[in-house]
Amino acid sequence: xxxxxxxxxxxxxxxxxxxxxxxxxxxxxxxxxxxxxxxxxxxxxxxxxxxxxxxxxxxxxxxxxxxxxxxxxxxxxxxxxxxxxxxxxxxxxxxxxxxxxxxxxxxxxxxxxxxxxxxxxxxxxxxxxxxxxxxxxxxxxxxxxxxxxxxxxxxxxxxxxxxxxxxxxxxxxxxxxxxxxxxxxxxxxxxxxxxxxxxxxxxxxxxxxxxxxxxxxxxxxxxxxxxxxxxxxxxxxxxxxxxxxxxxxxxxxxxxxxxxxxxxxxxxxxxxxxxxxxxxxxx
Amino acid sequence: xxxxxxxxxxxxxxxxxxxxxxxxxxxxxxxxxxxxxxxxxxxxxxxxxxxxxxxxxxxxxxxxxxxxxxxxxxxxxxxxxxxxxxxxxxxxxxxxxxxxxxxxxxxxxxxxxxxxxxxxxxxxxxxxxxxxxxxxxxxxxxxxxxxxxxxxxxxxxxxxxxxxxxxxxxxxxxxxxxxxxxxxxxxxxxxxxxxxxxxxxxxxxxxxxxxxxxxxxxxxxxxxxxxxxxxxxxxxxxxxxxxxxxxxxxxxxxxxxxxxxxxx
Numbered sequence: 001x002x003x004x005x006x007x008x009x010x011x012x013x014x015x016x017x018x019x020x021x022x023x024x025x026x027x028x029x030x031x032x033x034x035x036x037x038x039x040x041x042x043x044x045x046x047x048x049x050x051x052x053x054x055x056x057x058x059x060x061x062x063x064x065x066x067x068x069x070x071x072x073x074x075x076x077x078x079x080x081x082x083x084x085x086x087x088x089x090x091x092x093x094x095x096x097x098x099x100x101x102x103x104x105x106x107x108x109x110x111x112x113x114x115x116x117x118x119x120x121x122x123x124x125x126x127x128x129x130x131x132x133x134x135x136x137x138x139x140x141x142x143x144x145x146x147x148x149x150x151x152x153x154x155x156x157x158x159x160x161x162x163x164x165x166x167x168x169x170x171x172x173x174x175x176x177x178x179x180x181x182x183x184x185x186x187x188x189x190x191x192x193x194x195x196x197x198x199x200x201x202x203x204x205x206x207x208x209x210x211x212x213x214x215x216x217x218x219x220x221x222x223x224x225x226x227x228x229x230x231x232x233x234x235x236x237x238x239x240x241x242x243x244x245x246x247x248x249x250x251x252x253x254x255x256x257x258x259x260x261x262x263x264x265x266x267x268x269x270x271x272x273x274x275x276x277x278x279x280x281x282x283x
Numbered sequence: 284x285x286x287x288x289x290x291x292x293x294x295x296x297x298x299x300x301x302x303x304x305x306x307x308x309x310x311x312x313x314x315x316x317x318x319x320x321x322x323x324x325x326x327x328x329x330x331x332x333x334x335x336x337x338x339x340x341x342x343x344x345x346x347x348x349x350x351x352x353x354x355x356x357x358x359x360x361x362x363x364x365x366x367x368x369x370x371x372x373x374x375x376x377x378x379x380x381x382x383x384x385x386x387x388x389x390x391x392x393x394x395x396x397x398x399x400x401x402x403x404x405x406x407x408x409x410x411x412x413x414x415x416x417x418x419x420x421x422x423x424x425x426x427x428x429x430x431x432x433x434x435x436x437x438x439x440x441x442x443x444x445x446x447x448x449x450x451x452x453x454x455x456x457x458x459x460x461x462x463x464x465x466x467x468x469x470x471x472x473x474x475x476x477x478x479x480x481x482x483x484x485x486x487x488x489x490x491x492x493x494x495x496x497x498x499x500x501x502x503x504x505x506x507x508x509x510x511x512x513x514x515x516x517x518x519x520x521x522x523x524x525x526x527x528x529x530x531x532x533x534x535x536x537x538x539x540x541x542x543x544x545x546x547x
Binding site (some may be wrong): 008021040105108115121125223229231244258266 | 289292296297299300301302303306307309310318319320321349361362364365367368369372374376377380383384386387389390391392393394395396397398399400401402404405407417418420421424425428482484485499502503505506507511515518521522525526528529530
């Protein structure tokens with residue numbers, strides 16, 4: 001069916017746009033309303049900025065959580081980017097797309113399942129602990145280092161790294177494969193060493209895509225709930241975990257604070273996303 | 284030296300990729316696997332038998348499948364007209380339309396879910412299948428539109444004109460020409476809408492409010508302190524559809540994988 005020229009394209013866009021805008025708009029509206037004290041569930045409707053004041057109070061748990069969230073997001077992003085870059089360069093020198101197919105395999109494991117796998121691998125009674133014990137390295141489960149549900153979020157970081165490396169590798173690889181091999185060969189003919197070619201030819205080529213991809217990952221990790229909820233400790237909690245805990249608190253006044261935290265997360269992620277989109281356009 | 288390193292490296296890569304499945308299988312199909320035994324000594328299908336006869340597990344799978352099925356069909360219906368004009372037409376405001384349709388990929392599910400939780404409580408959609416489906420459409424729709432619009436960008440409308448000139452009715456053209464030509468992309472878009480919905484935890488939790496139990500919800504609560512065999516079994520059941528889909532669509536994934544990867 002050809003859409004007639006007098007039909008506006010907006011008519012075709014209307015169903016999808018309506019669903020997205022109505023649901024998103026209403027949900028943000030309710031979030032903001034609840035954050036400033038309009039809590040419909042208990043019929044409270046008085047404007048107040050108490051929730052913001054309590055959340056941003058210097059003694060509140062918010063700051064510890066912000067620090068922890070930034071820590072896991074930044075470290076996971078940096079490590080994933082570095083390894084993905086090396087892996088992509090290594091793979092781009094090899095022909096065939098079997099490896100790309102293999103990297104796609106990671107799609108079969110959602111973050112939740114991947115975290116569960118880490119739990120079974122790395123916990124103190126997990127598989128690696130058993131192996132260490134049968135090799136005589138440790139004698140009781142307690143001697144195995146705490147790698148999941150640990151104070152520094154090692155388990156969380158490992159979980160994200162495992163998922164994000166394949167994602168970034170494929171992003172970089174598709175840039176490398178779309179470029180003609182020309183530049184690399186020219187540089188080689190001009191006498192550039194392997195390291196020089198990487199430093200001055202390959203890395204500048206993939207930088208825009210790598211940066212945009214890294215920011216995307218940062219935003220994703222900073223705002224996602226399942227992994228830190230499953231692999232984290234009671235204190236410090238990641239921001240999304242803290243937000244949801246407050247939101248589901250039996251004390252309904254805590255809900256406002258949950259909303260405030262969730263709005264702050266959203267604001268940070270949106271800023272990062274805008275920067276990421278700008279980079280993609282310039283790249 | 285290089286001849287050894289490359290295969291070794293590749294072997295490690297592939298091992299890491301297959302390891303979770305082996306691990307789940309080892310835990311799910313063994314019994315009395317005590318510390319410090321390095322490998323399971325006794326194999327059993329008891330956990331499996333129990334899982335496939337457990338009404339909670341079964342109903343969570345059925346509910347998850349049902350929701351994901353409806354979500355993917357609805358996303359497809361909503362996405363088709365939008366993707367068509369985005370892929371084929373140039374018009375004022377096209378960029379704006381893109382941006383608006385992509386907002387759900389930027390705004391965290393946490394914020395969306397918490398806001399919708401209040402809204403749906405007021406209009407009676409909280410704790411209902413309809414509410415959960417509506418919530419799931421938010422993350423699936425952008426990806427469906429993206430996949431389909433890039434297919435429409437390569438679509439040649441002249442085939443439709445030809446059918447029209449030969450006297451075919453609009454419905455006939457739509458089903459026999461348009462949909463036929465779009466089949467590969469439609470399949471990929473449907474499958475990934477299905478997978479995004481199937482693996483959704485947070486939105487189901489916030490909207491379902493304990494009334495709608497899907498596998499991710501069961502798995503999450505089991506993993507927060509349960510028996511490893513049961514955790515592993517639930518994980519296997521949970522990844523079975525994604526593993527099958529990824530295995531069968533490996534080739535198409537190379538073209539379309541990037542778009543959905545972020546969310547999933």
